Amino acid sequence: xxxxxxxxxxxxxxxxxxxxILVEKCGLSDAFTRLAQERKLYVPTRVVEEFLVGSxxxxxxxxxxxxxxxxxxxxxxxLLPYFNFKxxxxxxxxxxxxxxxxxxxCVIDEEFGRNICKLFSINVTxxxxxxxxxxxxxxxxxxxxxxxxxKIRSTRFYLSKYLCDELDRICLT
Amino acid sequence: MSVITEYGLxxxxxxxxxxxxxxxxxxxxxxxxxxxxxxxxxxxxxxxDIDFSDFHYGGVSYELQENLEALEEYGLIDRVGxxxxxxxxxxxxxxxxxxxxxxxxxxxxxxxxxQLNDLPDKELLYLMYKLFPDTQANSxxxxxxxxxxxxxxxxxxxxxxxxxxxxxxxxxxxxxxxxESLSRKD
Numbered sequence: 001x002x003x004x005x006x007x008x009x010x011x012x013x014x015x016x017x018x019x020x021i022l023v024e025k026c027g028l029s030d031a032f033t034r035l036a037q038e039r040k041l042y043v044p045t046r047v048v049e050e051f052l053v054g055s056x057x058x059x060x061x062x063x064x065x066x067x068x069x070x071x072x073x074x075x076x077x078x079l080l081p082y083f084n085f086k087x088x089x090x091x092x093x094x095x096x097x098x099x100x101x102x103x104x105x106c107v108i109d110e111e112f113g114r115n116i117c118k119l120f121s122i123n124v125t126x127x128x129x130x131x132x133x134x135x136x137x138x139x140x141x142x143x144x145x146x147x148x149x150x151k152i153r154s155t156r157f158y159l160s161k162y163l164c165d166e167l168d169r170i171c172l173t
Numbered sequence: 174m175s176v177i178t179e180y181g182l183x184x185x186x187x188x189x190x191x192x193x194x195x196x197x198x199x200x201x202x203x204x205x206x207x208x209x210x211x212x213x214x215x216x217x218x219x220x221x222d223i224d225f226s227d228f229h230y231g232g233v234s235y236e237l238q239e240n241l242e243a244l245e246e247y248g249l250i251d252r253v254g255x256x257x258x259x260x261x262x263x264x265x266x267x268x269x270x271x272x273x274x275x276x277x278x279x280x281x282x283x284x285x286x287x288q289l290n291d292l293p294d295k296e297l298l299y300l301m302y303k304l305f306p307d308t309q310a311n312s313x314x315x316x317x318x319x320x321x322x323x324x325x326x327x328x329x330x331x332x333x334x335x336x337x338x339x340x341x342x343x344x345x346x347x348x349x350x351x352x353e354s355l356s357r358k359d
Contacts, residue, residue: 017337017352080282081217084304089338111333118282158355
């Protein structure tokens with residue numbers, strides 16, 4: 001079966017902490033503008049709220065508005081027991097969307113959310129996976145990648161050791 | 174007679190003991206860990222098939238303990254050191270028993286075991302107390318653990334047992350502040 005070019009392109013639904021790393025800490029607004037021309041980038045309204053609460057820069061807000069498609073997600077009730085019956089964290093909304101749209105990739109860095117994705121056989125990647133996607137699309141050059149690596153390494157924002165190792169693999173190869 | 178009736182596995186306590194030991198590559202479990210994993214599962218299911226009481230270590234069940242002893246006597250469960258595992262007969266029985274459960278129920282049980290089974294006792298107890306605050310009632314441990322909450326919460330987050338949102342809530346700070354407070358060594 002031949003897939004149309006649109007169908008071969010991945011779709012992503014983002015969690016808050018990955019947006020903070022990519023947009024705020026790495027300053028990838030321009031790269032997102034280009035990525036959004038080729039991919040569908042979704043963000044649940046709950047995540048938009050979380051991101052905007054912590055972001056003080058208009059540039060970041062503009063990136064969110066121009067590059068991401070806001071989603072009014074219907075909560076997947078079957079996920080509630082895994083989140084102690086609370087729907088306050090961004091991940092439950094991200095995973096709810098991906099559960100109903102299996103071709104979509106969740107973009108989550110936190111281990112808890114990634115574990116739930118694995119348990120439900122949902123596609124999952126993280127901030128580093130998005131950087132890799134930008135690299136493969138030619139949006140980020142080798143010098144951009146080195147600069148991003150330095151920024152992520154110097155920020156105090158949490159990334160697990162596994163993700164730091166992935167970052168090195170992508171930036172140094 | 175089926176193995177289910179032969180070993181009284183129509184009792185939820187017995188069935189859950191066999192099932193929890195059979196999942197996740199049949200990882201052995203300590204008494205504390207299977208007690209808490211089954212309690213976690215029951216809370217996820219919003220059911221109270223097994224009688225739990227709140228003692229010094231939070232929710233524990235004599236019903237589970239009694240049935241564990243019965244299953245040891247039947248030769249379905251064996252103890253190695255302080256950990257329990259299924260015998261060959263226990264595994265055969267588990268394969269029959271598992272057919273009676275739907276995928277969603279088993280997924281919750283796998284999750285409960287995955288969440289708890291490799292945690293040191295302090296992290297395990299603290300996670301359970303925080304997830305299910307009613308189990309703090311008669312606890313002798315909770316107050317002591319609260320003194321170590323900064324470390325315990327960070328460890329639970331880094332091991333993927335709680336979300337950043339939960340961690341921040343338990344520490345009464347913002348999620349972003351929590352993530353920024355973690356250093357590389359975490």
